[in-house]
Amino acid sequence: TNYLGWLSRILNFFSSWITGVKGGENYFAQNLNRDELKSVLDKKTEQVDEEEAEAMKSLLDLRDLTVQDILIPNDEVISINIDELRMFNNEERNRFYPVYKESEDQIIGFIHSKEIEQLAEFKSDVEDFLIESYYVPESTQLFAQLKNFQKNGTEVALVVDEYGEVTGLITLEDLIEQIIGQFNEGDLKEGFEIIDDISLIAEGSVIVRELNKKMDWDLPEEGAKTLSGLIINHLDQIPKNNICIEIQSFKLETTKIEDNKILEVRITKIS
Incomplete structure (x- = not known):
């Protein structure tokens, strides 16, 4: 696309x-x-x-x-060592991967999944396929970031906090889906399933702020931005098995966990 x-x-x-x-x-x-x-x-x-x-x-x-509201957090980002690119088993069809040399903290660029498929056909330097790294602050308004993507002619950027630490990445595709989802659905965007007036099932990657806005709830928005991040911060660890916890006036029950990722959560407002 x-x-x-x-x-x-x-x-x-x-x-x-x-x-x-x-x-x-x-x-x-x-x-x-x-x-x-x-x-x-x-x-x-x-x-x-x-x-x-x-x-x-x-x-x-x-x-x-802001960018912080829809970024893909670090724990969901797959980074690839440049020396392993030709051997990387790419199963995604439309995805950007950060590429590093010595440490995952030292990103040298991005590569698109389609480019990985072409590496085996060419003997040219792997770095010729890389997209230059581009950084944006978490506080950048999404409308401003749309203009930034247009101005720079790029579709992906690393996101940094106020201390300059990388906290995740944002893609143009995700930003456009934010726009399309808002005016095409008229209800909750993909990732939610309302059960009744006080409960729903949501994907772990759902943005807490968006959930609050749609349901008129008041789940904590400080710190972690995604539902899975909220649970992990509350527990101070990644749950190995399904758990049920209470945060303020809500009961959160994980219903699907795979590969140390919280994929699905049932939420019920209890008061």
Whole structure:
């Protein structure tokens, strides 16, 4: 999928619309009154059809989220030693892998899964296939990161905290899915299954902040951002077997754990 092409089209369309409504993209960046713009979109003018309006509302909502909210955390990232690339058993079809030489803390670039498949066919230097490392702060707004991806012509970046430590990575694909998921679903994005008014089943990779927003809950958002991270932080270890714990007014029961990863959790609000 040409994610950069898709990104350019939607951002250009959005910028053109903003220019017509509020006097330009700089106004949007500095003085955006989101509710006012949404009100204009809700009127469904002749220039904006319903689907376009919903897509642009999703872009407006990206100002509420940061890179930290949707990053892939370090414990879910597979890094590859450059000397092992040609032997790496790649089972993914659309994935970026960080590549390192001496230590996983010293990333020298990224390689796409499709490029790994081609390594066996070429005798050229492995480093010729690498994408240059690119770093972004956790605090970067998602809309700003969309523009960063477009400006740099890249689809993946390493994420660093306030101390410069790498905390995970973010991809353009995940960011676009955040937009599409918001205006296509109208309900919880993939990764949730509502059981009733007080309980649901969710994937361990679900963002706690998103869960709170959708369910009007108040699970802790400080520290770990994913549901699995929340449980691991509470236990101070990775559970080997399914467990049931209480965090504030919620009961969290893991229902699927594989390879030291919490894949599925049942959550019930108990008060």
